[in-house]
Amino acid sequence: MTISLSLFLGxxxxxxxxxxxxxxxxxxxxMAKTAGPAFNEEMAAELAVxxxxxxxxPAVPALELxxxxxxxxxxxxxxxxxxxxxxxxITATKQEEFDRTYGVSAWQATRPVLRVYDVTGIEFNxxxxxxxxxxxxxxxxxxxxxxxxxxxxxxxLDLGRRFPDxxxxxxxxxxxxxxxxxxxxxxxxxxxxxxxxxxxTYRPQYGISSPLILEEMGAGAGVLPLGISSPGWRGxxxxxx
Numbered sequence: 001m002t003i004s005l006s007l008f009l010g011x012x013x014x015x016x017x018x019x020x021x022x023x024x025x026x027x028x029x030x031m032a033k034t035a036g037p038a039f040n041e042e043m044a045a046e047l048a049v050x051x052x053x054x055x056x057x058p059a060v061p062a063l064e065l066x067x068x069x070x071x072x073x074x075x076x077x078x079x080x081x082x083x084x085x086x087x088x089x090i091t092a093t094k095q096e097e098f099d100r101t102y103g104v105s106a107w108q109a110t111r112p113v114l115r116v117y118d119v120t121g122i123e124f125n126x127x128x129x130x131x132x133x134x135x136x137x138x139x140x141x142x143x144x145x146x147x148x149x150x151x152x153x154x155x156x157l158d159l160g161r162r163f164p165d166x167x168x169x170x171x172x173x174x175x176x177x178x179x180x181x182x183x184x185x186x187x188x189x190x191x192x193x194x195x196x197x198x199x200x201t202y203r204p205q206y207g208i209s210s211p212l213i214l215e216e217m218g219a220g221a222g223v224l225p226l227g228i229s230s231p232g233w234r235g236x237x238x239x240x241x
Contacts, residue, residue, distance in 0.1 A: 074159050076174035081151030081182040086114065087143035088159055088172060098161065098171065110161035112137050113168065116146055119176060120154045126173070129156070134168075151182040 074088040099107050114137055117129035137144055148155060157174040 072172060074157060074172035074174040076155065076157045076177050078177045078179055079145070081179050082148055084116075084146040084148050084155060084157075084177065084179070085143070086146060086157055086159075086174060089142065090159075090171060094171060098169075102169070106163075107161070110163050110169075112139060112141070113160055113162045114144060114146065115158040115160060115168065115170075116148070117156045117158070118150075118153055119156050120178075124156055124176065126170075134162075148179055151179050154178045 068089055068091075070091060071089060072091050072094050074086065077085045079085045095107055099105075103109075114135040115132055116135065117124065117132045119129055122128055122130065135144070135146065146157070154176055155178075156176050158170045159172045159174075160168050160170040162168050
């Protein structure tokens with residue numbers, strides 16, 4: 001009887017110790033199973049957050065030249081010895097003024113014309129040109145390449161309207177331009193021609209420097225070209241060592 005009681009008490013004590021030892025490792029009821037420690041999950045969540053998108057810069061509109069400036073003007077330029085180039089702008093105000101002067105349908109009844117004047121060697125007053133040619137253009141044109149045909153000539157340009165009876169009315173007048181030559185210039189520098197003549201008549205010694213050449217030429221001629229000096233020049237009336 002005593003032995004059975006002792007075994008029973010020992011078994012109860014062993015069971016109590018086992019319960020006390022295993023209690024800290026029991027999972028609380030309702031807690032979900034996790035794949036690993038909680039701090040690992042938090043670190044993974046922080047790394048998975050994407051960075052904020054970069055701020056978009058406002059779009060800058062492209063700059064473009066205006067189609068018109070609201071000014072009545074006619075500009076004539078030289079392209080080469082044989083060609084001119086003109087561009088212009090006619091405002092609605094100018095058209096309304098034309099209609100008030102010549103009739104409400106005058107603009108529609110006329111055609112646009114470029115009149116090219118040859119004004120070489122004269123003070124142009126609009127009536128005394130050496131000659132002129134008319135070029136028919138279309139209503140939408142605002143620039144034109146003009147065949148001058150003659151180099152080294154001066155030109156002026158009128159933009160106007162021609163009536164069916166041949167009458168021409170000037171709307172705009174350009175500046176004067178002169179086409180360049182298409183050959184060598186006839187203008188020569190007399191001073192350089194004179195120096196070239198000295199070089200033709202002088203036979204320098206080999207090995208002599210350019211200042212000494214000028215000194216010797218000046219000593220022979222008694223004078224040096226204007227605007228030319230030599231470091232060793234002492235005048236034509238002094239001896240040269």
